[in-house]
Amino acid sequence: MRKVSIIGIGQIPVGEHWDLSVRHIAYHAIAAALEEAGTDQVDALFVGNMLSGALLSQEHLGTLIADFCGFRNVETAKIESACSSGASALRVGHMAVASGMHDVAVVCGVEKMTDTTGENTTAGLATAADAEYESAHGVTFVGLNALIMQRYMYEFDVPLDGFAGFSINAHRNGAHNANAMFQKPISLDTYLNAPLIATPINIMDSSPVCDGAAAAVLVASERVGDYVTGHHPGAVQILASASANDTIALHDRRDPLFLEAAYVSSQKAYVESGVTPADIGFFELHDAFTIMSALSLEATGYARRGEGWHLAADDAIGPNGRIPISTMGGLKSRGHPVGATGMYQIVETVQQLRGDAGEGQIANASIGMAQNIGGSGATIVTHILGS
Amino acid sequence: MSIASLWRTRQQRYSLEGEICPDCRQAIFPPRDVCPHCSEAAGPLHTMSGRGEVYSYTKMFNVPNGFLAQRPYTMALVKLEEGPMVTAQLTDISDEEVEIGMPVEMVTRKLREEGDSGEIVYGYKFRPVFAAGD
Numbered sequence: 152m153r154k155v156s157i158i159g160i161g162q163i164p165v166g167e168h169w170d171l172s173v174r175h176i177a178y179h180a181i182a183a184a185l186e187e188a189g190t191d192q193v194d195a196l197f198v199g200n201m202l203s204g205a206l207l208s209q210e211h212l213g214t215l216i217a218d219f220c221g222f223r224n225v226e227t228a229k230i231e232s233a234c235s236s237g238a239s240a241l242r243v244g245h246m247a248v249a250s251g252m253h254d255v256a257v258v259c260g261v262e263k264m265t266d267t268t269g270e271n272t273t274a275g276l277a278t279a280a281d282a283e284y285e286s287a288h289g290v291t292f293v294g295l296n297a298l299i300m301q302r303y304m305y306e307f308d309v310p311l312d313g314f315a316g317f318s319i320n321a322h323r324n325g326a327h328n329a330n331a332m333f334q335k336p337i338s339l340d341t342y343l344n345a346p347l348i349a350t351p352i353n354i355m356d357s358s359p360v361c362d363g364a365a366a367a368v369l370v371a372s373e374r375v376g377d378y379v380t381g382h383h384p385g386a387v388q389i390l391a392s393a394s395a396n397d398t399i400a401l402h403d404r405r406d407p408l409f410l411e412a413a414y415v416s417s418q419k420a421y422v423e424s425g426v427t428p429a430d431i432g433f434f435e436l437h438d439a440f441t442i443m444s445a446l447s448l449e450a451t452g453y454a455r456r457g458e459g460w461h462l463a464a465d466d467a468i469g470p471n472g473r474i475p476i477s478t479m480g481g482l483k484s485r486g487h488p489v490g491a492t493g494m495y496q497i498v499e500t501v502q503q504l505r506g507d508a509g510e511g512q513i514a515n516a517s518i519g520m521a522q523n524i525g526g527s528g529a530t531i532v533t534h535i536l537g538s
Numbered sequence: 539m540s541i542a543s544l545w546r547t548r549q550q551r552y553s554l555e556g557e558i559c560p561d562c563r564q565a566i567f568p569p570r571d572v573c574p575h576c577s578e579a580a581g582p583l584h585t586m587s588g589r590g591e592v593y594s595y596t597k598m599f600n601v602p603n604g605f606l607a608q609r610p611y612t613m614a615l616v617k618l619e620e621g622p623m624v625t626a627q628l629t630d631i632s633d634e635e636v637e638i639g640m641p642v643e644m645v646t647r648k649l650r651e652e653g654d655s656g657e658i659v660y661g662y663k664f665r666p667v668f669a670a671g672d
């Protein structure tokens with residue numbers, strides 16, 4: 152197996168792009184990534200997307216976007232694993248290049264969520280759960296996360312403001328990211344007075360519905376020199392790529408308060424890269440809801456079970472903390488265009504490792520981890536990148 | 539859910555019909571082809587008692603299409619006394635009553651209506667178990 156490097160990244164600002172279609176925003180990200188990579192060779196395009204069929208009545212997204220980008224005679228496919236579609240697509244691109252089957256693979260995560268009504272989007276997101284035994288009873292994704300958070304607060308005696316630090320940190324960091332949906336800090340008061348969506352989850356615990364596209368160009372590390380010449384921001388290597396699943400339904404988990412798939416995929420990634428949690432300079436975790444930040448920190452080895460929320464309360468997750476998270480705003484502030492999110496995490500990790508993160512730059516970070524969650528913890532993909 | 543899917547799952551929605559694994563003896567709901575506990579072929583049908591307790595709950599204010607008329611409602615994870623957990627709405631409750639550990643029992647209620655001329659879907663919800671004299 153060959154090692155794989157990222158030689159170009161591109162993204163569109165996350166937001167409500169009513170003037171642009173899914174193909175336009177994907178093209179924007181892909182064109183930017185290819186321009187940065189300095190190549191027009193594309194052997195394969197893998198598109199991470201969750202909801203184009205449900206919300207846009209458009210499937211066959213791989214070829215739709217390849218066509219719009221002007222690619223002919225390339226391999227292309229849409230990769231879907233709910234909210235982890237972006238990272239799953241990267242993993243497919245990684246396997247394609249690592250195996251030697253392709254020399255240049257482009258991976259794009261894209262989602263267009265604002266072309267329809269909020270109720271349709273909510274129903275679409277619920278398709279990531281078990282349709283017959285979860286969604287059929289009226290539970291939404293916010294609802295599933297609320298069920299986890301309520302039980303977590305009960306078992307571990309967490310106060311109402313126990314998760315506030317995750318949201319405050321994300322917004323503080325997102326304020327420095329020109330591609331973030333919300334670029335302003337929030338106060339504890341804002342968090343405490345936010346309207347409830349599904350008790351105990353309020354709007355400030357929850358990531359927003361939005362549009363976005365982010366892309367990366369992958370080549371074999373041994374061949375980076377063939378593509379990268381002259382003024383180039385530098386290649387970043389994928390040190391590990393791993394994925395694991397759990398039960399589709401939350402109610403079937405051995406322990407609904409533990410992300411077993413995050414534990415397994417991060418352990419695989421630690422072994423593959425030879426990296427330990429202490430070596431990692433920052434962690435782009437899947438903060439779709441604040442409770443997921445706590446559970447992710449526990450499953451990846453940064454906190455004991457039931458103690459992940461302490462890291463927010465102690466600000467160990469800030470830019471100068473023990474383990475900085477959501478350094479460019481995370482899902483909460485940058486936004487969560489579901490199938491695109493995993494690729495935003497990767498693009499931001501590359502920005503940090505190159506030293507291109509602007510005011511949000513984490514000092515001296517040479518290794519970063521990104522973890523993307525599909526469903527209520529059912530598919531979890533972990534990547535570790537190094538400069 | 540389609541008409542065919544509603545028909546296939548009727549015994550689950552109306553009577554909590556699951557299975558007992560012939561190898562590890564664990565109760566399973568809904569029926570599967572492979573036991574999730576021991577990975578052996580799952581076994582004979584078994585109807586759950588319908589009794590259980592609230593593992594967690596949430597009052598939902600934003601709800602999907604098809605459920606707007608019931609908004610807001612309370613969802614719960616209910617741990618059945620046989621072992622499996624199910625996701626279902628709580629009914630016959632007021633806000634203050636709900637707490638983790640509360641004993642509940644299955645009842646059959648309307649889950650959703652598909653417009654004026656579509657199917658009306660019935661299935662399980664759970665209500666508090668009242669002590670004698672309540």
